[in-house]
Amino acid sequence: MKLVVLNHKMNLNYEDIQKYITDLENYRDKIVVLPSAIYAKEFIEHGFITGLQNIYCREKGMYTGEISPVQAQSLGAKYVLVGHSERRRLFAEDDILINEKIKMALKNHLKVILCVGDEIGDPPEVLASQITKALKGITEEVIIAYEPVYAIGTGKVPKIEDIKKQVEYIKNLVNHKVLYGGSVSTNNIKSLEQLDNIDGYLIGTSSLSSAEVIKILEVVE
Numbered sequence: 001m002k003l004v005v006l007n008h009k010m011n012l013n014y015e016d017i018q019k020y021i022t023d024l025e026n027y028r029d030k031i032v033v034l035p036s037a038i039y040a041k042e043f044i045e046h047g048f049i050t051g052l053q054n055i056y057c058r059e060k061g062m063y064t065g066e067i068s069p070v071q072a073q074s075l076g077a078k079y080v081l082v083g084h085s086e087r088r089r090l091f092a093e094d095d096i097l098i099n100e101k102i103k104m105a106l107k108n109h110l111k112v113i114l115c116v117g118d119e120i121g122d123p124p125e126v127l128a129s130q131i132t133k134a135l136k137g138i139t140e141e142v143i144i145a146y147e148p149v150y151a152i153g154t155g156k157v158p159k160i161e162d163i164k165k166q167v168e169y170i171k172n173l174v175n176h177k178v179l180y181g182g183s184v185s186t187n188n189i190k191s192l193e194q195l196d197n198i199d200g201y202l203i204g205t206s207s208l209s210s211a212e213v214i215k216i217l218e219v220v221e
């Protein structure tokens with residue numbers, strides 16, 4: 001069974017979440033939900049495997065607005081996403097910060113999903129650099145989410161053979177599970193399922209609709 005991770009980003013309000021939880025209650029063991037952090041407790045209390053979309057690299061202190069891995073762990077969160085391309089681009093997260101976040105999350109027993117991504121025409125070294133810098137000094141298992149930047153939220157999915165090549169490249173570099181992310185939807189999940197070297201999916205836009213999630217889960221093996 002592949003890992004299906006649902007990244008809500010900054011979407012859905014409290015009423016939407018109630019319905020979403022009811023709709024997906026029977027699918028709880030097939031998904032990892034990354035809701036807005038303020039809804040994490042709601043999902044955890046309903047037995048969903050839950051994570052956060054971001055975490056800070058300190059355990060406590062004067063960091064207004066941030067959430068620490070100690071807090072996340074004490075709430076019952078299991079996963080954390082680190083280095084999403086939106087955080088790199090909009091919030092200027094660099095490889096050093098990402099590396100610190102991963103170390104602190106692992107220290108506090110959270111499973112880390114590290115997002116990496118390239119643009120069309122980038123040499124493979126772009127991915128290698130992101131991965132080696134983010135994982136510097138880390139020996140524990142970290143899940144890698146390969147998300148080509150141009151595929152995120154655009155509906156443009158790379159050719160299956162191109163994804164396969166990049167995933168192979170990542171797996172030769174580090175011996176970790178690799179998820180594919182970027183415009184995964186009911187339109188392309190059947191062809192993505194032809195990939196024999198990915199371990200799951202990171203889904204944004206399509207994860208906002210419970211009906212869409214159920215349709216995707218029906219296809220994913």
Ligand code: PGA
Binds near residue numbers: 152155203205
């Ligand atoms: P998308 O987002 O499915 O909307 O492309 C994926 C992600 O950014 O994690």
